[in-house]
Amino acid sequence: MAEAFPSDDKPKSSEDDEETKPEENGETSTSADGDEENREKHFCNVHTTEELCRYCRDCQKTLCMKCLADEHQEPNHWVQTLEEVEPWARQRLRDHIGQMKAKTEELEVYKAQLQKRQEDLEKWKEEACAQVDRDVENIITMVKQARDEAVKRYYLKLLQDALNSREDDVKEPDLD
Numbered sequence: 331m332a333e334a335f336p337s338d339d340k341p342k343s344s345e346d347d348e349e350t351k352p353e354e355n356g357e358t359s360t361s362a363d364g365d366e367e368n369r370e371k372h373f374c375n376v377h378t379t380e381e382l383c384r385y386c387r388d389c390q391k392t393l394c395m396k397c398l399a400d401e402h403q404e405p406n407h408w409v410q411t412l413e414e415v416e417p418w419a420r421q422r423l424r425d426h427i428g429q430m431k432a433k434t435e436e437l438e439v440y441k442a443q444l445q446k447r448q449e450d451l452e453k454w455k456e457e458a459c460a461q462v463d464r465d466v467e468n469i470i471t472m473v474k475q476a477r478d479e480a481v482k483r484y485y486l487k488l489l490q491d492a493l494n495s496r497e498d499d500v501k502e503p504d505l506d
């Protein structure tokens with residue numbers, strides 16, 4: 331009977347302990363504990379009720395306590411808390427952002443080159459079209475000139491024939 335009471339008392343005493351824990355007080359301060367409270371909680375994909383709280387540097391994986399116990403035991407795995415790993419992760423993120431910026435600049439240069447090339451092609455196309463128009467105009471002019479020449483020659487021939495036939499008409503009565 332006496333053993334039942336201490337087990338009832340235990341949760342009460344732990345609750346009392348939590349109320350006076352420095353973590354609780356940290357919530358009102360601007361310390362890292364305050365950020366910790368506001369941080370979005372992420373849960374393990376495998377152990378879906380377990381919060382992710384460790385990072386294995388060797389496997390590059392975030393872990394819950396069950397993952398840690400199952401597969402990522404030290405010394406074979408270099409495991410750190412998320413707080414410990416944060417500066418390294420931030421630096422890695424900064425490096426990635428730097429690389430992305432460099433890539434973006436490269437792409438901007440490439441884009442400018444493509445735009446220049448497109449403008450050149452557009453200019454070349456306009457010049458080529460203008461040249462074709464000039465060639466077509468020249469051909470039309472030449473054909474018109476050739477037609478005028480042909481018409482002129484045709485009328486000259488008609489005129490010549492008419493003159494010849496009249497000469498014949500004039501001569502004929504003289505013969506009679």
Ligand SMILES: [Zn+2]
Nearest residue numbers: 374377394397
């Ligand atoms: Zn897990």
Ligand SMILES: [Zn+2]
Nearest residue numbers: 386389402407
């Ligand atoms: Zn690991």
